[in-house]
Amino acid sequence: MRFMSIITTASTEPPTPELIEAMNKLANRELQTGRMLDGGQLMPIETGARVSLTGGQLSVLDGPFVEAKEVIGGYVIFEFRTKEEAVASAVEFLQLHKDFMPGWEGTCEIRVLADAADCA
Amino acid sequence: MTAADTHRAILAVWRIEQPRLITSLARMLRDVPLAEELTQDALVAALERWPETGVPERPGAWLMAAAKRRALDHLRRRQMLARKHDVITRDLEEEQQAMPDLDSALDDDIGDEMLRLVFTACHPLLSREARAALALRMICGLTTEEIARAFLLPEATIAQRIVRAKRTLSESGLAYETPRGEALSQRLSSVLEVVYLIFNEGYTAARGADWMRPQLCHEALRMGRVLTAVAPQEPEAFGLLALMELNASRTAARTDAAGDPILMLEQNRALWDQLQIRRGLRALGRARDLGGAGGFYVLQAAIIACHARARTADETDWPRIAGLYAEMAALVPSPVVELNRAVAVGMAEGPAAGLAIVDRLMGEPALKAYHLLQSVRGDLLHKLGRHAEARAAFEAAAALAGNRREQDFLKRRAAEAADAATSP
Numbered sequence: 001m002r003f004m005s006i007i008t009t010a011s012t013e014p015p016t017p018e019l020i021e022a023m024n025k026l027a028n029r030e031l032q033t034g035r036m037l038d039g040g041q042l043m044p045i046e047t048g049a050r051v052s053l054t055g056g057q058l059s060v061l062d063g064p065f066v067e068a069k070e071v072i073g074g075y076v077i078f079e080f081r082t083k084e085e086a087v088a089s090a091v092e093f094l095q096l097h098k099d100f101m102p103g104w105e106g107t108c109e110i111r112v113l114a115d116a117a118d119c120a
Numbered sequence: 121m122t123a124a125d126t127h128r129a130i131l132a133v134w135r136i137e138q139p140r141l142i143t144s145l146a147r148m149l150r151d152v153p154l155a156e157e158l159t160q161d162a163l164v165a166a167l168e169r170w171p172e173t174g175v176p177e178r179p180g181a182w183l184m185a186a187a188k189r190r191a192l193d194h195l196r197r198r199q200m201l202a203r204k205h206d207v208i209t210r211d212l213e214e215e216q217q218a219m220p221d222l223d224s225a226l227d228d229d230i231g232d233e234m235l236r237l238v239f240t241a242c243h244p245l246l247s248r249e250a251r252a253a254l255a256l257r258m259i260c261g262l263t264t265e266e267i268a269r270a271f272l273l274p275e276a277t278i279a280q281r282i283v284r285a286k287r288t289l290s291e292s293g294l295a296y297e298t299p300r301g302e303a304l305s306q307r308l309s310s311v312l313e314v315v316y317l318i319f320n321e322g323y324t325a326a327r328g329a330d331w332m333r334p335q336l337c338h339e340a341l342r343m344g345r346v347l348t349a350v351a352p353q354e355p356e357a358f359g360l361l362a363l364m365e366l367n368a369s370r371t372a373a374r375t376d377a378a379g380d381p382i383l384m385l386e387q388n389r390a391l392w393d394q395l396q397i398r399r400g401l402r403a404l405g406r407a408r409d410l411g412g413a414g415g416f417y418v419l420q421a422a423i424i425a426c427h428a429r430a431r432t433a434d435e436t437d438w439p440r441i442a443g444l445y446a447e448m449a450a451l452v453p454s455p456v457v458e459l460n461r462a463v464a465v466g467m468a469e470g471p472a473a474g475l476a477i478v479d480r481l482m483g484e485p486a487l488k489a490y491h492l493l494q495s496v497r498g499d500l501l502h503k504l505g506r507h508a509e510a511r512a513a514f515e516a517a518a519a520l521a522g523n524r525r526e527q528d529f530l531k532r533r534a535a536e537a538a539d540a541a542t543s544p
Contacts, residue, residue: 032231033139034345079342081335084132088179092136095178115372115393 002037002113003086005093007073009106019100026096030078035089039076073106077113086110126171131263134163137180138261143233145187151295152240153286154194156258162187232298234259235350238343240297243289244310250285251314252321253278259346260339269332271321305354312360312417315343319364327379337368348403355412358403362421365400366428369393380525385433397428419448438468455484463496471503491520495530498537507541 015023030036042048045063052059080086090108097104121129138159145155162183176182241254256262256270264282268275289295299307322336344361351357373391376382404425407418423444430436445461458481466474478497487493498513514534521527 029140029230032234032346032349034342034349037345079338081135081338082128082132084129085135088129088133088136092180 001080001082001086002115003078003080003083004111004113005076005078005086005090006109006111007075007093007106008070008109009073009104010070011104011106013101013104016101019097019104022096022100023093026093027076030076030089035078035080037077037079039074041074042072045071070107083110083112123171127167130166130170130175131163133175133179134166134183135261137183139234139259140180140230141183141187142258143230143237144184145191146236146296147229147233148188149191149195151290152237152258152297153289153295154191156286158187158190158194159183161190231350234346236296236298238311238346238350239299239304239307240289240294242307242311242314243294243297244307245292245294246285246288248314248317250281250288251310252318253281254285255314255343256318256336256339257282259343262339266332269330270336272333304351308351308354308356311347312356315340315347316360316364316417318343319367323367327375334371337364337371340364341368348406353410355407355410356415356417358407358410359412359415359418359421362400362403362407363417363424365396365403366421366424369396369400369428384427385436389431389433392428400428401425414447414451416448416451419444419451423448436467438464442468455481455486456490459487459490459493459496462500466496466500466503471500475500475504489520491517491522491526491530493517494520495533498530498533502533502537502540507537511537511541 027036027039045065048063050061050063050065052061078086078089080089087110090110094106094108097106141159141162142152142155145158146152149155149158165186166179166183170176237258238255241258242251246254252271253267256267257264262270264279265275268278271278318336319340322334322338322340325333325336341361341364344357344364347354347357348361369392370384370387372393373387373389374382400421404418404421407413407415407421412418413422423441426437426441426444442461442464445457445464449457449461458477462474462477462481464474465477475497478493478500481487481493482497484493494513494517498510498517501507501510501513511534514530514537518527518530518534521530
């Protein structure tokens with residue numbers, strides 16, 4: 001099963017060098033063991049934009065967004081056998097944050113990726 | 121949480137850590153089979169303790185400590201028997217104290233250790249079946265029970281297969297292989313054939329089968345990804361990955377509601393997984409960039425890519441497929457490849473051209489019992505309007521067919537040919 005892990009945080013601090021190193025090692029391990037398929041760190045929202053459709057109206061808003069609380073920091077796509085494995089992987093990932101960037105708070109949301117059969 | 125839920129959760133946590141465990145231990149002990157045993161021991165320890173204590177905050181560290189304790193015990197026992205290895209155990213204990221450094225150094229080298237793991241598990245000295253079981257165990261972390269379910273074999277059979285394979289490796293001094301360069305390229309085929317074997321076992325699983333069977337496709341794809349990550353200069357690794365991705369992309373379209381197979385040319389292509397096709401084509405491109413266009417797996421992938429790129433069956437580039445089969449036939453002279461080439465030529469140049477090739481194959485001893493030879497012949501004869509001969513060919517094919525469904529299909533075609541022969 002493929003899963004997408006989406007990291008959201010209210011923290012505006014950039015990751016510490018220790019955390020970056022730890023995350024790179026983890027990413028390398030997940031690539032060398034064939035489990036990680038894709039991933040990306042998202043640049044700060046200042047360089048982004050938001051296009052919305054509300055009340056029948058389309059609107060475009062350039063970053064930063066005043067009311068933004070939780071922001072998506074990045075995503076990873078994995079292949080795991082079970083949801084339990086995906087959860088264990090996410091727990092490990094957040095444990096890294098706890099160890100190498102104390103005080104950081106955030107969430108890793110895990111979602112199952114639909115496959116062709118699901119969309120048929 | 122039920123006991124079964126707890127068991128599943130612990131197994132999942134262990135599986136996330138399993139690659140790191142086995143590679144660290146293998147490096148420490150210079151012994152892959154022994155490392156595998158100790159990672160299993162760590163799992164057993166976790167299954168015994170964690171239901172009471174809960175999963176520890178750093179499960180990886182807990183499991184590694186448990187495994188390394190057992191590694192030291194093992195070496196001490198060996199020492200007591202040999203009375204010569206004081207220095208090994210002492211060094212190991214010093215290494216133990218420097219544990220954080222050992223592990224972090226591994227993080228940079230885990231690719232090297234994964235490569236050793238792959239080439240040890242798939243050593244050509246072992247039978248293909250033994251290699252498959254060992255690979256699924258050591259690289260993918262499957263349990264004996266899961267491997268048994270996947271191959272429809274008794275658990276005891278798989279357990280024995282693994283034990284014997286590990287013993288063969290240990291006794292042959294092959295416990296920690298590091299093929300490089302030329303040797304790696306030569307040994308690669310014994311790895312690729314195992315990965316492909318596993319993929320096909322999963323690919324041909326009947327619908328409604330145990331989940332573990334089609335799951336084999338995912339395990340094979342995972343091993344394919346490992347190979348391309350640890351041996352990035354090997355075009356055939358990318359070729360095999362491409363082949364598997366491209367074949368797997370048709371999974372949703374391959375069977376009908378009753379679970380019967382649908383021929384590729386008749387499948388609903390809207391159900392083909394385009395993202396998977398794109399991954400496959402990308403891997404194929406990489407293989408070509410590495411200069412591997414003429415490789416065995418790359419050629420097979422290139423043929424499947426022709427099908428994958430065609431939006432409809434009519435848009436299939438048959439001349440290109442025929443050319444690729446000709447290349448493959450030059451590489452691997454095989455009557456089966458030639459038969460496939462005949463089909464492609466028949467589509468590209470007309471049934472007469474295809475039939476000419478098939479007729480040349482009729483005397484091939486290797487194809488004597490191969491029902492597809494007569495089946496292809498029947499199809500070409502039918503297209504040429506030679507219905508009486510087509511009927512005879514389909515009946516001959518039906519007699520050779522391997523299973524009931526194929527037999528019924530071929531008998532139906534024979535009956536249709538018979539009708540066509542007698543109609544004005």
